[in-house]
Amino acid sequence: MIHWEEPWFLFGLLVLPLSLAIGFLLLNQAKSRLKKLGKAKNTALTLPMYQPHRVLWRHLFLGLAGALLAVALARPQWGQRTVETERKGMYLVLALDVSQSMLAEDVKPNRLYRSKQAAIHWLDDLKNDRLALVVFAATAQIQMPMTSDYGAARLYLESVDQLKPDLQGTSLNEALTAAYKAIPKEREADAAVILISDGEDHEGKAMEMAAKMAEEGIEVHTLSVGLNQAVPIPDGKGYLKDEAGRMALTKPNKQMLAQLADVGGGTFADDPHPEQGLNRIFAALEEKQRESFSSEIKEEGREEHAGWFVAAALVLLCIELFWKNTRKPQAKVWTWFGNG
Numbered sequence: 001m002i003h004w005e006e007p008w009f010l011f012g013l014l015v016l017p018l019s020l021a022i023g024f025l026l027l028n029q030a031k032s033r034l035k036k037l038g039k040a041k042n043t044a045l046t047l048p049m050y051q052p053h054r055v056l057w058r059h060l061f062l063g064l065a066g067a068l069l070a071v072a073l074a075r076p077q078w079g080q081r082t083v084e085t086e087r088k089g090m091y092l093v094l095a096l097d098v099s100q101s102m103l104a105e106d107v108k109p110n111r112l113y114r115s116k117q118a119a120i121h122w123l124d125d126l127k128n129d130r131l132a133l134v135v136f137a138a139t140a141q142i143q144m145p146m147t148s149d150y151g152a153a154r155l156y157l158e159s160v161d162q163l164k165p166d167l168q169g170t171s172l173n174e175a176l177t178a179a180y181k182a183i184p185k186e187r188e189a190d191a192a193v194i195l196i197s198d199g200e201d202h203e204g205k206a207m208e209m210a211a212k213m214a215e216e217g218i219e220v221h222t223l224s225v226g227l228n229q230a231v232p233i234p235d236g237k238g239y240l241k242d243e244a245g246r247m248a249l250t251k252p253n254k255q256m257l258a259q260l261a262d263v264g265g266g267t268f269a270d271d272p273h274p275e276q277g278l279n280r281i282f283a284a285l286e287e288k289q290r291e292s293f294s295s296e297i298k299e300e301g302r303e304e305h306a307g308w309f310v311a312a313a314l315v316l317l318c319i320e321l322f323w324k325n326t327r328k329p330q331a332k333v334w335t336w337f338g339n340g
Contacts, residue, residue: 005075005304012070016063023059030055061320068313072306079303089128090190090285091146093179094119097197097225098160099137099170101250103234104198106227107274110234112160115196115225118274120157123150125282132182135160138169140178172197172206172260176220180213190288192219192266194281196274198226199253206256210264220264221281225274226252 004010096119102112123131133144133156144156172195179193193213199222210220230249232239240248254270261268267284269277 001078003077005077007074009070009073012073013067015066015070019059019063019066020056023056023063026055026059027053058320061316065313065316065320068309068316072309072313075304075306076309077304088189089130090192090288091132091183091187092126092129092191092285093132093134093146093182093193095134095136095140095175095179095193095195095197096157096160097137097170097175097195098135099200100235100240101170101198101200101233102225104226104231104250105234106229106231107225107272111198111225114274115223116157116160118223118278119196120154121275122278122282123154123157126150132179133157133160134175134178134182136171136175136178138171138174140171140174142178142182146182146184170197170200172199172201172256173204173209176206176209176213180209180218183218190217190219192221192285193264194221194223194278195257195260196223196225196278197257198250199224199255199257200250201253201256206260207263210260214263214265218264219266220261221266221284222257222261222264222268223274223277223281224252224254224257224268224270225277226250227272228252228254 096115098112102115103110105111107114128148130146130148131144131150131153132142132146133153134140135143143160144153147153175195175197176193179195183191183193213220228251230251232247233250234240242248258268258270267281269280271277271280
């Protein structure tokens, strides 16, 4: 479908019928003058080179040229244009803990909700970075692959919920492994993982993975969520209990998260307000020199085609310029009986 950027110029199309009307008027006037010079059958002998209908053709060319220029000024657009863009940024992976301990209410309304809101607000600070989302508990999964679509990232974060009870427990190693897989192996820019968790880890293999990532230039940043005290875990019917029937308590393992960030060459943030802690990590990332992603083809908007109409109008104007009201004289034909 054609889109007109300046549709008011389309009124200029009226120049075509106006020019034709003038052409017909001049043609009739020319015929009337010829009749005054002699009868119609003697006109060709009186003015053999004069062609009245050529006046009409000249005005047709002028009218068409004017109409084409009006269309060009209206800036017709259709299809899509492709442009090459070059951006500077990083590959970022946000790993969000969705284990049952993240339902603790020491951070209101609970750790998971505040973590999600902090991450959603953090998206507003991103510009040219590419982002992937990993959620984890005892297992981890790439919830959203690497993308620069922050609107999609927001929708994914809003839809994140606690994993099924049979997948409970926490494995920071699984989280880092999934984050590692989400980052392109042949990347063109720096990469970093931001792990948001209360730090409870039931495997203890995360340090090795963090060291491996650091060796490959992938920073591991950690954000501790929750106050430094043991609190119960809501389970929808009250509070979670252990196998002995006692109330299960959860306390953030800040030391684990600090060591993980240290081994991973990143920043450890601990703040009662997750938003502030995430801002500290983002400030540390901002200090890094962003590398340029290679040029990529993107489709943006519609492609403008005014140039074709201008070119056609110029061709018609050139024709009109050299179009005469008289025809070229025919070459004389010699015969045995005299001049032809």
